[in-house]
Amino acid sequence: MLRKKCLESKIKAAQEKKNDLKALSNPGPLSLMQAHSHPNQHKKHAALMQKKSANGTVENEFKIKKVFYINLDGDKGRRATMEKRLKADRVEFERWRATTVEDVAAMPKQQDVPKELWQFSSTGYSDYMKWFPDKAKHVTAAIYLSQAKLLKHIMEQDSHSDDIYVIMEDDVELNKNWQAQLANKAKTLPEDWDLAKFVYWGMKRCEDRVPNSDWYEFRGPAMWTNKVDSMYSGNTAYMFRAKSIKNILEQLRGMPVMDIDGALISNHKETKDGIWGMYTYAIETPLGSHQEGKAVKRSRWSETEFNNPLAGAAALGRTLLR
Secondary structure: HHHHHHHHHHHHHHHHHHHHHHHHHHOOOOHHHHHHHOOOOOOOOOOEEEOOOOOOOEEEEEEEEEEEEEEOOHHHHHHHHHHHHHHHHOOOOOEOOOOHHHHHHOOOOOOOOEEEHOOOOOEEEOHHHHOOHHHHHHHHHHHHHHHHHHHHHHHHHHHOOOEEEEEEEEEEEEOOOHHHHHHHHHOOOOOOEEEEEEEOOEEOOEEEEEEEOEEEEEOOEEEEEOOOEEEEEEEEEEEEHHHHHHHHHHHHHHHHHHHHHHOOOOOOEEEEEEEOOOEEEEEOOOEEEOOOOHHHOOHHHOOOHHOOOOOOOHHHHHHHOO
């Protein structure tokens, strides 16, 4: 079935390319529906920072300004491993203290939701999280806050530049030459990108692939059709430009609290004021792995939402599409 879907997607893309060539040779009025018939059809590649070389030619430059890694106070071993690796990679980095389950449990509540969450989401818990036992809620909220508070911290330092920042979890295992690989793959990122995952786990959909690119757009639904396997899962390592953080936090604000990787999908919408939300992409071949990937693949999604006959896939759909 998966192979069939991939083949159908390739045939469709080839037909659309053929139609584009016909349109160029016989131009005419183009309706809004035609222009948006394929979300990835007209993507342009990333406009990276540019500099002039010694011989006067203009070259694209890719440089990570800073890496932040998220680490629990008790995980000193992971901290040592991450710092040894990042020092060897000669990249500027900073540790960010992870919010703990105990932190969340101790927070005062507003409408049965830890008060700190309301500064990021205006709608409270998602439908599927309402089925979670308290411990699972606290774990999900702690991971959510660790990421959201760090994004807010970076925006307070830099909110308008094209500088590239990276956020990693402390259990990421990176390829030896991940920076060079990422710089090369970044050349084919669509220029509208807000967030680009380069280490994740889970499945990919053929129809999400951006033509002539090394990237897939991470759109909903966030689960495969079997309601168990996740798509482009985890926030193991991702990058963004400082100027995109406002789009990311704006999207979080308009969505309920949920697993943070689900909240950071490509969920942009056209409004009368422009584009709301963010564009999220995932690299075709991850540049590393989650050290405990096999252990996390049976996630909270399958342990709660999809084993509950009263909730089912409809609740997740309502959450992601509201």
